[in-house]
Amino acid sequence: MNANDLLSRRRQALAPAYELFYEEPIHLVRGEGVWLFGADGRRYLDCYNNVPSVGHCHPRVVEAIANQARVLNTHTRYLHEKIVELGERLGTKLSDNLRACWFVCSGTEANDLATQIARTVTGRYGMVVSEGSYHGNSDLVATLSTEVSYTPKDRPDWLAATEAPDTYRGSLRAGSEACGEDALAEHYATKVSEGVEGLASRGYQPAAMLVDSSWDANGMLIPPKGYLAKAASIVRAAGGLFIADEVQAGYCRLGDAWWGHECYDVVPDLVVLGKPMGGGHPVAAVISTPEIAAAFGERINYFNTFGGNPVSAAAALAVLDVIDEEGLLENAFEVGRHLERSLAELQKEHSIIGDVRGSGLFWGIDLVRDRESREPIERAEAKRIVSAICEAGVLMGLMGNHSNVLKMRPPLPFSSDNADHALEVIDACLKRYET
Amino acid sequence: MNANDLLSRRRQALAPAYELFYEEPIHLVRGEGVWLFGADGRRYLDCYNNVPSVGHCHPRVVEAIANQARVLNTHTRYLHEKIVELGERLGTKLSDNLRACWFVCSGTEANDLATQIARTVTGRYGMVVSEGSYHGNSDLVATLSTEVSYTPKDRPDWLAATEAPDTYRGSLRAGSEACGEDALAEHYATKVSEGVEGLASRGYQPAAMLVDSSWDANGMLIPPKGYLAKAASIVRAAGGLFIADEVQAGYCRLGDAWWGHECYDVVPDLVVLGKPMGGGHPVAAVISTPEIAAAFGERINYFNTFGGNPVSAAAALAVLDVIDEEGLLENAFEVGRHLERSLAELQKEHSIIGDVRGSGLFWGIDLVRDRESREPIERAEAKRIVSAICEAGVLMGLMGNHSNVLKMRPPLPFSSDNADHALEVIDACLKRYET
Numbered sequence: 001m002n003a004n005d006l007l008s009r010r011r012q013a014l015a016p017a018y019e020l021f022y023e024e025p026i027h028l029v030r031g032e033g034v035w036l037f038g039a040d041g042r043r044y045l046d047c048y049n050n051v052p053s054v055g056h057c058h059p060r061v062v063e064a065i066a067n068q069a070r071v072l073n074t075h076t077r078y079l080h081e082k083i084v085e086l087g088e089r090l091g092t093k094l095s096d097n098l099r100a101c102w103f104v105c106s107g108t109e110a111n112d113l114a115t116q117i118a119r120t121v122t123g124r125y126g127m128v129v130s131e132g133s134y135h136g137n138s139d140l141v142a143t144l145s146t147e148v149s150y151t152p153k154d155r156p157d158w159l160a161a162t163e164a165p166d167t168y169r170g171s172l173r174a175g176s177e178a179c180g181e182d183a184l185a186e187h188y189a190t191k192v193s194e195g196v197e198g199l200a201s202r203g204y205q206p207a208a209m210l211v212d213s214s215w216d217a218n219g220m221l222i223p224p225k226g227y228l229a230k231a232a233s234i235v236r237a238a239g240g241l242f243i244a245d246e247v248q249a250g251y252c253r254l255g256d257a258w259w260g261h262e263c264y265d266v267v268p269d270l271v272v273l274g275k276p277m278g279g280g281h282p283v284a285a286v287i288s289t290p291e292i293a294a295a296f297g298e299r300i301n302y303f304n305t306f307g308g309n310p311v312s313a314a315a316a317l318a319v320l321d322v323i324d325e326e327g328l329l330e331n332a333f334e335v336g337r338h339l340e341r342s343l344a345e346l347q348k349e350h351s352i353i354g355d356v357r358g359s360g361l362f363w364g365i366d367l368v369r370d371r372e373s374r375e376p377i378e379r380a381e382a383k384r385i386v387s388a389i390c391e392a393g394v395l396m397g398l399m400g401n402h403s404n405v406l407k408m409r410p411p412l413p414f415s416s417d418n419a420d421h422a423l424e425v426i427d428a429c430l431k432r433y434e435t
Numbered sequence: 436m437n438a439n440d441l442l443s444r445r446r447q448a449l450a451p452a453y454e455l456f457y458e459e460p461i462h463l464v465r466g467e468g469v470w471l472f473g474a475d476g477r478r479y480l481d482c483y484n485n486v487p488s489v490g491h492c493h494p495r496v497v498e499a500i501a502n503q504a505r506v507l508n509t510h511t512r513y514l515h516e517k518i519v520e521l522g523e524r525l526g527t528k529l530s531d532n533l534r535a536c537w538f539v540c541s542g543t544e545a546n547d548l549a550t551q552i553a554r555t556v557t558g559r560y561g562m563v564v565s566e567g568s569y570h571g572n573s574d575l576v577a578t579l580s581t582e583v584s585y586t587p588k589d590r591p592d593w594l595a596a597t598e599a600p601d602t603y604r605g606s607l608r609a610g611s612e613a614c615g616e617d618a619l620a621e622h623y624a625t626k627v628s629e630g631v632e633g634l635a636s637r638g639y640q641p642a643a644m645l646v647d648s649s650w651d652a653n654g655m656l657i658p659p660k661g662y663l664a665k666a667a668s669i670v671r672a673a674g675g676l677f678i679a680d681e682v683q684a685g686y687c688r689l690g691d692a693w694w695g696h697e698c699y700d701v702v703p704d705l706v707v708l709g710k711p712m713g714g715g716h717p718v719a720a721v722i723s724t725p726e727i728a729a730a731f732g733e734r735i736n737y738f739n740t741f742g743g744n745p746v747s748a749a750a751a752l753a754v755l756d757v758i759d760e761e762g763l764l765e766n767a768f769e770v771g772r773h774l775e776r777s778l779a780e781l782q783k784e785h786s787i788i789g790d791v792r793g794s795g796l797f798w799g800i801d802l803v804r805d806r807e808s809r810e811p812i813e814r815a816e817a818k819r820i821v822s823a824i825c826e827a828g829v830l831m832g833l834m835g836n837h838s839n840v841l842k843m844r845p846p847l848p849f850s851s852d853n854a855d856h857a858l859e860v861i862d863a864c865l866k867r868y869e870t
Contacts, residue, residue, distance in 0.1 A: 006514050013522030014743075015535040015723070016732035018511055027514035031507045049509065051740060057505055066501035070492055072466045073715035074484065076453055079441050079462035087448030100450040105540035105717045106741055112573045137737060138547045140574035275740055280508035282540045282717040282741035288450070297451035302572060305486060305710055306541055306717035308449075 003027045003039065021397065023387040031056025034411050034418055036395065047410045047422050048395045050362075053251055053276030054322040055413045061279040064318035068311045075309050076103070082313035089320050090287060093258050095267045100293035102286045103308030107247035107274025108136030110284040111210065113302070114270045115140060117288065118208035118241045121295045126204035128195050128235055130164040132401040134217035135210060135245055144210060147217040147401065157202040160195030163188065164215050165223040168355045168366065169374050174224075184224035192231045196238045206240030208270070213260030214249035219400025220364035220407070222357050228264040241292075242266065247274030247284075248362070251319075252329040252412060255336035255360020263359065276412075279322075281315035282306070328412040336360035338416040339408070342423050350430045352377070361414055364399065365406035365426070376404035385433055394425040438462045438474065456832065458822040466491025469846050469853055471830065479825070482845045482857050483832045485797075488686055488711030489757040490848045496714040499753035503746045510744050511538070517748035524755050525722060528693050530702045535728035537721045538743030542682035542709025543571030545719040546645065548737070549705045550575060552723065553643035553676045556730045561639035563630050563670055565599040567836040569652035570645060570680055579645060582652040582836065592637040595630030598623060599650050600658040603790045603801065604809050609659075619659035627666045631673045641675030643705070648695030649684035654835025655799030655842070657792050663699040676727075677701065682709030682719075683797070686754075687764040687847060690771035690795020698794065711847075714757075716750035717741070763847040771795035773851040774843070777858050785865045787812070796849055799834065800841040800861070811839035820868055829860040 006027060010018070026044070030037040033055040036044045046056065054061060068082070076083060083103065091099030104110050119125055127144060129135070134147040146161045155161065165188040167174040172187040179187075196206055209231060215221035232242040249260025250273055256263045259271070269292060274284040284307075296302075306312065323329065336359055343356040343363060354368030367382060369375040376382075382404045389396055389406075397407040408422070441462060445453070461479070465472040468490040471479045481491065489496060503517070511518060518538065526534030539545050554560055562579060564570070569582040581596040590596070600623040602609040607622040614622075631641055644666060650656035667677040684695025685708055691698045694706070704727060709719040719742075731737075741747065758764065771794055778791040778798060789803030802817060804810040811817075817839045824831055824841075832842040843857070 001516055003514060006516060006519060009523065010514065010519045013519050013526060013534065013536060014511070015537045015728035015737075017537065017728070017735060017737040019736065019738070020514065021512040025514050028507060028509060031509065036507075036509070051510070052508065056509075057507065062501065062504045065504050066497065069497045069500050069715070072463060072471075072492065073487065074463060074466065074471070074491075075486070076449070077456045079438060079445065079455065079460050081436055081441060084441060084445045084448050088444065091448060099448065101448060102450045102452065106544065106739070108739075109541065109543065109573065116574055116577070137739060138544065138573040138575065139551055142551070280504070280744065280746065282744075282747070293450035293452070300452060301454065302450075302452040303454070304541070304543075304572060309715065309717075311715065312717070 001039070022390045023383060024391070026390065034414050043393065044390070045394045045418060045422055047408045048397045049411060050248070050253065050409050051275045052280050053412050054279050054319055054326070054328065055411045058279055058322055060322050061315055061318045064314040065281060065311055068314035073309055073311045075305060076307070080310050082310050082317060083308045086313045086316050089317065090285065094271060094287060097289045098271060098287050100288050100290050102302065103312065104284045104286070104304050105282045105306050106136070106284050107272065108138050108141050109304070109307070110272040110274055110286050111135045111141045111144070111245060112138045114243050114272050114286045115144065115208065115210065116300070117270060117286065117292065117296045118243060120299055121292050122207045122239060122241060124205040124207040124239060126158045126160065126199040126206040126240070128160045128162060128192065128199070128206050128209035128240070130211060130215060130218065131161040132164055132218045133212060135212065158199070158204045160199045162191040162195035164218045164221060165227045166218060166221050167224055168357065181225040185226035185230055188224065188227050189230035189234060192234045196234060206235050206238050208241040208243045209235040210243045210245055212245040212248050213264060214254065214362055216248040216399060217401070219366060219405035220358055220362060222359060223264065228261070228266045232266050241269035243270040243272060244268035245272045247272060251276040252323060252332045253360055253362050255329070255332035258329060277319065278312060278315040279319045281312055283312035283316050323412070326413065332360040332412055335414055335416050335419055339363055339419050342419060346423055346427060349427065350434065352430060352434060361410055361412060363408040365408070366400070367404050367406065376400070376402035379403045385429060388429045388432065389425055392425045392429055394422050436474070457825045458818060459826070461825065469849050478828065480829045480853060480857055482843045483830045484846060485683070485688065485844050486710045487715050488847050489714050489754055489761070489763065490846045493714060493757055495757050496750055496753040499749040500716060500746055503749035508744055508746045510740060511742070515745050517745050517752060518743045521748045521751050524752065525720065529706060529722060532724045533706055533722050535723050535725050537737065538747065539719045539721070539739050540717045540741050541571070541719050542707065543573050543576050544739070544742070545707040545709055545721050546570045546576045546579070546680060547573045549678045549707050549721045550579065550643065550645065551735070552705060552721065552727065552731045553678060555734055556727050557642045557674060557676060559640040559642040559674060561593045561595065561634040561641040561675070563595045563597060563627065563641050563644035563675070565646060565650060565653065566596040567599055567653045568647060570647065593634065593639045595634045597626040597630035599653045599656060600662045601653060601656050602659055603792065616660040620661040620665055623659065623662050624665035624669060627669045631669060641670050641673050643676040643678045644670040645678045645680055647680040647683050648699060649689065649797055651683040651834060652836070654801060654840035655793055655797060657794060658699065663696070663701045667701050676704035678705040678707060679703035680707045682707060686711040687758060687767045688795055688797050690764070690767035693764060712754065713747060713750040714754045716747055718747035718751050758847070761848065767795040767847055770849055770851050770854055774798055774854050777854060781858055781862060784862065785869065787865060787869060793843070796845055796847060798843040800843070801835070802839050802841065811837035814838045820864060823864045823867065824860055827860045827864055829857050
């Protein structure tokens with residue numbers, strides 16, 4: 001099947017909302033580890049996909065899915081070992097008291113449910129999020145997703161979108177004056193206070209603050225030390241809960257710990273799991289304390305048809321096994337250190353790279369018109385660059401509210417050699433672009 | 436693993452919102468066709484599950500999932516044949532102009548998206564639903580789900596819940612006076628008009644009417660002939676769209692046609708697919724006209740990470756293949772006729788059966804205190820009966836706003852022999868209950 005024919009059939013069969021990556025869309029037919037293979041026989045190094053977190057088509061995950069699908073696939077209204085085992089295993093990965101699980105199909109369903117839980121349990125309705133965030137696509141969660149490019153909605157009075165802790169391009173910048181981590185943390189925490197005050201002035205108390213602790217939609221941010229703990233305290237002091245959206249930062253992505261919130265010394269009230277959880281299989285979860293779970297359960301009779309079915313549980317258990325047995329947290333940490341050094345070198349070579357930030361196996365390369373003004377390059381330019389990198393055999397994405405940040409977020413088995421290969425390609429493409 | 440031990444571990448690991456079926460929960464370990472097998476070696480005839488629509492662990496579906504999972508599982512930002520093929524195949528099952536697809540993970544996500552689409556495209560915000568309905572569990576869809584037992588929420592002003600066309604226990608009853616189908620249809624359609632007028636009086640115009648054309652949550656209703664077409668016209672005349680929630684009634688369930696709305700001569704603007712679509716795999720869809728899809732696509736940049744991934748598409752394609760090749764629509768029709776006759780006989784034998792209604796492979800046995808008053812039996816009594824039927828090796832469920840309706844909704848390969856076996860067990864259990 002010719003890619004152009006397929007593209008034209010796709011335009012007929014799928015709603016036009018469906019967008020493709022890259023100026024020349026790619027047609028993939030096979031995946032293995034960190035590699036993807038095109039219909040034309042080309043091989044691509046995957047520096048983008050976090051859903052196949054343990055590598056594309058990991059045999060352990062594939063066999064877990066196939067074996068369970070062959071035997072039984074029902075739902076959580078019957079007793080089954082695997083879902084119980086999965087809940088227990090996830091509990092061991094989190095702080096002691098976080099061990100009551102709800103299973104759903106997607107990060108969207110999980111963020112939607114976590115918000116419903118927070119509202120039900122607190123009896124409050126306000127929500128605090130980061131400006132420019134993305135958390136999913138249900139009606140509620142799309143409203144909580146303030147990323148402009150996604151879905152322009154009127155902001156309801158119950159929503160406070162507070163400035164994200166962007167110390168590169170935000171209202172207070174690292175190194176721009178005599179301000180260390182403390183001052184930066186204080187500055188951005190004050191924005192959260194102002195958000196809570198704004199809610200109060202409109203007649204709302206916060207049910208929760210919902211945060212993606214990698215700020216993926218904002219172009220991957222590393223918050224100033226102490227910011228997240230301060231933000232959580234402010235919201236809790238106002239009677240709200242703290243929800244860690246770990247769809248991006250969880251599952252060892254940041255290298256320093258299993259979860260994003262652990263990297264920043266916060267214990268959430270509710271944790272949201274998504275994308276990487278099933279190694280590609282649609283499964284997600286909300287995990288909370290027994291107390292919060294009991295308070296919600298008393299009032300709401302929640303059931304999710306597919307959530308936590310035996311096949312989903314088998315896939316999610318296999319992912320946990322592989323991460324532990326293959327030492328993927330350690331790998332993310334080590335390759336992350338290597339990337340940190342290599343990306344710093346790359347930045348020296350290219351004035352278009354205004355900033356490099358990240359942790360573990362999640363990095364943003366912030367492309368600018370000039371380093372002084374930090375003005376982002378145009379979206380079309382960024383798309384041209386990421387398409388050229390794809391053309392050269394390396395798959396990356398774009399992120400950030402200006403779509404100017406190259407996104408490097410590969411499957412967890414990504415090696416230092418893979419990193420070197422990717423950086424060579426990026427280096428060559430930026431050189432070509434700059435001349 | 437002892438069932439009691441498993442139960443107690445489950446209570447620790449899963450949030451207490453998780454409810455189990457039956458007074459003695461069952462622990463299942465294997466499924467095949469219309470049969471499920473317990474850890475204790477017992478065999479159960481499945482008269483309940485519509486998700487494994489083509490039968491538990493159908494080898495064709497299992498192999499499709501395993502083979503695709505082994506090769507590639509990404510998302511819809513890359514070109515892939517299977518998702519395009521699935522969109523095309525689904526288009527051939529629907530009226531000509533319904534052929535623009537969005538793929539998601541669950542019926543909840545699909546109903547949520549369909550509502551967002553209707554609101555975006557019409558620029559209106561009101562929604563019309565049936566009183567006592569269930570459509571899913573996101574914040575928005577839970578609000579649209581007016582089934583009392585599910586999630587008690589304050590009804591927003593933009594919601595009109597109109598009386599379901601219940602000709603057995605509703606405000607106008609079949610045979611209760613000189614009223615034929617026309618009068619019944621007119622009566623319940625008037626309720627829709629009143630709902631739309633109510634919205635207008637509160638300052639809202641309808642974006643859409645959302646209907647499950649099997650009224651599962653209301654205990655399975657067969658609407659009076661002409662009702663659904665009238666209801667759709669009323670909402671359209673007020674500028675709204677008609678959304679057919681086919682999660683229950685679709686995929687040949689009602690025997691007379693592929694979709695519930697086809698049985699009632701309505702062409703919807705948006706069709707919602709869910710549960711049976713992937714034979715157990717979490718996949719769902721919204722299908723609309725190219726015009727509506729274009730109008731939404733211009734405004735909203737919708738993306739669903741797992742929705743329509745290659746494995747989901749492979750599972751959904753295998754389900755379509757099996758339905759066609761095994762003649763499961765024809766089977767649903769034929770076994771449905773057999774059930775109609777046999778259930779009428781059963782009703783004659785048991786005064787507790789106030790009503791029997793259904794079509795194809797979806798039947799409700801409405802249990803009453805006495806036939807005259809039509810007063811439902813108590814929830815606890817109904818639970819005792821359905822548990823006794825389970826104990827005797829036949830899995831059924833309860834439905835209806837009083838939880839008094841025995842629900843028979845087996846996988847589609849259910850045979851007339853299976854039906855006879857189930858009815859013998861039901862007969863025996865009701866006899867024991869009545870004495």
